[in-house]
Amino acid sequence: MSPDHPSDIALLLRGLQEPLDIDEIRWERLLRIARASGLHARLAEANLDKATMTDVVRRHLLSSARIASYRAQSVRAELFHLAPLVTRDFPVIVLKGGAYLLQRRRVATGRFVSDVDLLVPRKHLRAMEERLRAGGWQAEKLTPYDERYYRDWSHETPPMRQPGHSLEVDLHHALTPVTGSLAFDPARLFERSEPIPGTPFRALCPQDQVLHACLHCFHDGELDLRVREVVDIDGLLRTFADHPDFWRDLVARAHELGLQRPLWYGLYFAQAWLDCPVPPATREALSAPSALSRMAMDAFVPMAMFPSDPDSPPPLSVRFARLLMRTRYHLLRMPLHLLLPHLARKALIRLRARLAQKKEAPDDGAP
Template sequence: MGGSPVGHLLGVLRNAGHVSAMGLADWDVTVRLARQARVLGMLGHRLRDDDAVWASIPERVRSHFQASINTAAYREQWMLMELRSLAQALPPDLPVTVLKGAAYVLQDLPLGRGRMPNDVDLLVSRGDLEAAEGALKAAGWQSGVLDPYDERYYREWSHELPPLRYPGHPLEVDLHHTIAPVTSRTRADDERLFASLQSIPDSRFLALGPQDQVLHAAIHLFQDSELLGELRGVVDMDALVRQHLVTEADWEALLEHAQWHQASRVLWYALHFCRGWLGTPVPDDLPLAPPPPLARKAMDWIVPRSCLPRIPDTRPTLGQRVAATAGLVRYHWLRMPPGLLARHLLHKSWVAVKPMGGARAT
């Protein structure tokens, strides 16, 4: 993809030394794409870590990175304040796990730097879900008003409750009881998931085990998303692999956990695109079965056209529009069995047209 608009962004994400091949016009496109992909602050931290690389970047470009780094630091403080409030509100004897960005920051992982959090993701066991939700609502967190169908969808078929927000706080709280929708093709083994949790030093919160953290990133990207604009998920996956998978035993444990959570297929896709785009160090002889050739060919066409960012003020191409639609269809197909999916789509279609019918009647 070196000749495409996103080529320089992938190049510098892959190797900071790529900046030596970039002129101001390249930087103009790359900064805009990195901002669109929500990786500008993360990339800025990586480049700033190398004094020679940072000094070689034009000052006017460095200012964009520095502004994003500063904004991300501010929003990180939002998240830390929210976590402190949550720690006070939740029962002290209730085990609570932080997921994704909150975990990366509390664990002081490199990929936690420069993120722009919009929410805080928590995980409790299904048996503790009612107690956790009750404690948060008693302390002032509120969920939005949902119709009975959506309320049932969250509580019976999803892996999380409706989002909660404390009045005046900038971040939502998503309370999960597992890491994949309970009706999806991927079914996490919750007993093993919770048995692998690890403590976080100087925190009342827990974190997923290293292998499960990698798998959660893969599940979120290739099972529980529409793929649209998800380059940051690939960047996260790359960083987690480099952080957690160092020895042959680490990789063996990852494959074992993937089998537990029925996530081998999504793991294959995640590693495939990580290695292709970012040079992620994946063993060549990894015993992970590839998808059928037709499925692989389809994903090789869909994912780049959906996942990679485009300049915001340009119109998507026909291929990008088709790929976005295919990603949406795939997301729903993997998320629910056919009967439930048909019911869900019929309900949403009815809700979408009902206000129009009411408006015409008046």
């Protein structure tokens, strides 16, 4: 790892919040790690009109900002197509990026959205799926095993897509895998959800939006290069910070849903990396992880989440940290007696596919 790499990360985090005054060579490194972590359009947002920079740097920032706003426009278009499917019989919540956009949250600017996530009450899941299908959205073909995995163990249905559209629609019936230790009854999310003015959709209440962002960041999938999700958490917290009672309600809600741990990590890293103004009383009101977990997370989360030195493949230590975090995720998601057969089966399927592919395509793996 190059010696100035840690300061590159510090510079990146600073550049998300204030315009930077650095030379072209520094900008190039910054753009590279920003791209690797999906933060380049946020960097553009904070710098494009404010910092002095050379034309070539400006062009790259402009390029990222344009792609982000194009993606945002695609999400708005997809939601526009989805709106007629929402009727009065059950509520449909737009999660994450889609909601931030429709609610015109500041955190949406410069954020890359890759799909549309919807949450519906579990008993209406089939009805919503049927509506999507009737409206032309199609699920990708899955093996019966994957299909069962989604239905029985996951918290979402297989992604659906309108032919010709670039975005996927993910239909959720919960925010946590039903097999995971953090599972809670999603009905409570609907109780406190809020209408999004001018649309038939609803959004989670501010506290639940924060909790979901934390849950998604630390408990839903691998942690590789996920620093951008901590940036989201920080952005949401800053948006709501001045509302009276926000922090108190946030803690109360975390207790209610059993999400103290993800929230603790969210607040902790947002504060450590981005100086998020979390009132001291807030984190103290949450039970902290054990000293050992904390040490492990302190050591491995940055390695997994931050982009590594852009000049070389990720070093062994980073790959180890990412593997470790992936293992943690799988353990959180499923009890071992379900997890081990699942992973073994996936590995076997992958191996078989690779062997089959080799026979079919003896040439090169050119894209």
